[in-house]
Amino acid sequence: MRALILIFLLFPLISPADTYSSRHHDYRVETIASGLDHPWAMTFLPNGDTLITERAGQLRILRDGRLLDDPVSGVPEVAVAGQGGLLDIELHPDFQNNRQIVLSYAHETWDGMTTRVAKARYESGALTDVTPIFTALPRSNTSRHFAGRMAFDAQENLYIAVGDRGEMERAQDLGDDAGGVHRITMAGEPAPNNPPLDDSDVNDTFYTVGNRNIQGMTRHPETGVIWTHEHGPRGGDEVNIIRAGTNYGWPVITHGIGYSGLPISDKTHKEGMAQPLHFWDPSIAPSGMTFYDGDRFPNWQGDLFVGALKFQKVVRLRIRDDAVIEEEDLLSDLNHRIRAVRQGPDEALWVLTDSSNGRVLRITPAQSDEP
Template identity: 35%
Template sequence: MRHGNHTTRFFDHTALRRLPSKSHRQKHWLWGLLSAFLWLATPLQSLADSENPTLETVAEDLGITWGMAFLDDQRLILTQREGRAGILDLSTQKIVWLDGVPDVLAVGQGGLLDVKLSPDYAQSGWVYFTYSKPKGTSGVTTLARAKLNGQRLSDWQDLLVTKSDSYRNIHFGSRIAFDHQGHVFFTVGDRGQRENAQDLSNHAGTVIRLNLDGSVPDDNPFVSDPDALDDIWSYGHRNPQGLMFDRETNRLWEIEHGPQGGDEINVIEKGQNYGWPQVSQGKEYVLGTEIGVDHKAGMVDPVKVYTPSIAPSDLLIYRGQKLAAWQGDLFTGALALTHLNRVVLGADQTVEDEKRYLDDKDERVRSLAEGPDGFLYLATDAGKIYRISTVPSD
């Protein structure tokens, strides 16, 4: 996984799957060896479709486009992790870079991160951002909002500068979602200090819920707990880089990076603990030793686990009509395994299948957006934005 101008190698020892339970290892050692052999013998390409979707390039020569949101049919506001925000005109493929972006810690995994329009954007004009705000020798994940005023972002407001200090420039998160009931959610990673994800006195490793103006909703789960921060909605997360509120099912979906293996898709529920680092289905880098346990009472199990890791980024449920075969399915970008990942959801919202596309392009898929035209847009770390206009039938 790339961090700034450096590259950290993924040690892929996750082909050896975790055994069903630590207390049953001896009983199931033969099954574990057989499972490992079968996994090693099955190429990842078997998960991919025989055909790839049709891609149209709508922009190139960009940096790392972390977030995208449509202003209208032709204009797309986007963030560059290096600290720039711009508006892309799809008809001309030209970008206007915006003034008014504050100082951003664009180091390691930090920078200018997500961007989303307020549900009442047509009336209020608010555009929401997350970014790593410089603090001391590092930075902290921050939720902000501003208004577009020509080629400038004006009225910039930091709504929450999180308590997520760390000496490490990793695991900032961060994605934004709205429930269209007056609330904004955003994610914060554990900042590379695992124990903080179980400590409710800081924001590391959490999903946060606020009113649109940044105030704390009265019905947040920990408002009456003197030992917890009032704005926390859920905790026990490692590095959540995808968040999606599905208005059709009223579900908040999240995806997060595991360590070596153990990336998770979760349905986020009020006040729940998602386990990290006490519960994980990943392993330690290099050594391959287990982290925590597979399951623990009082902690929520993921809906889906990726082993080996795909290194997920962004999350979207496609609700458009143009790509009928994909309607209602869950999508994420893959950074380590460089593909577009599709999770087929059943009528009961359970995972029925997984498919992988575009791995032949060898580009890290960073962000996703559904356009007003009903097509799916994706940005890669190669500095390109693509539009998917046709997809293979199942």
């Protein structure tokens, strides 16, 4: 009896796993933790801890299946309004030695709100040396479409997604940082070999333009290329491969329509603007994405996993030669808005659900599928 009580005290939030079937694997889903306030992103530390951002502005620690009561100290001031708050978190590729992380978040001054990124040193539940390294300008008074997803490339440059802030014309304005992907160094400088720009007034951190609201970003495990997905309006959610200097077309071309039901554009193609690798109509409201390259699910290796807020599921995409050849819905019976999907160091898939009582879910093979 004492042993059972001890197990409960150590792992009080882990629920019994339910088993599901898919085309290529049977899998189990267990709740590792709950009680998070609209969790947005997570990253895994070398010591086994998981850091999880809450949109309300706290950075939480998950340790041995327990969500610690005390949040990480030293988090920068965050503007929490509408879709804004504490957003993405990434470890620097050399975190083991430099202890650096980056955070994206909504930031506010008298001039309005915007997307900001800061770097910091993380150690023992505290952030120090917090330094902003990117602030999208100009600010505005909207509280929508901050984007904020980030990823590092093999050269340790940081890609930052900035949404159109709900003002779609900004995505085609090169004098405006909104509606694109920016690539910088950890010093906050434009990354080497960014696309050349002729206008000295344009921010040379720009890497791509014409992006509406990127909510998923990941690095391909083989090619090293950055992939994203972004919210469309009513329809037109897109999966894109991020290529230097590319215009992805928003709002000049789109496969969606306005929330009013009226057209945004009469064009889905235009010379000089990229087509998505894949799009959804109606919109699934995608959020979070990861490629799977582990051994626990051998028949999922190379597949792309995308969370969905509106349709409350995880979508598995099989891709060959930059084309989607198979699509499958997972977790659609759980009735949870999916905010983030990541492959963990245990080669399981980890998922965050978006609610005031957000959960951490872990997807592992059913016992018969274990290698």
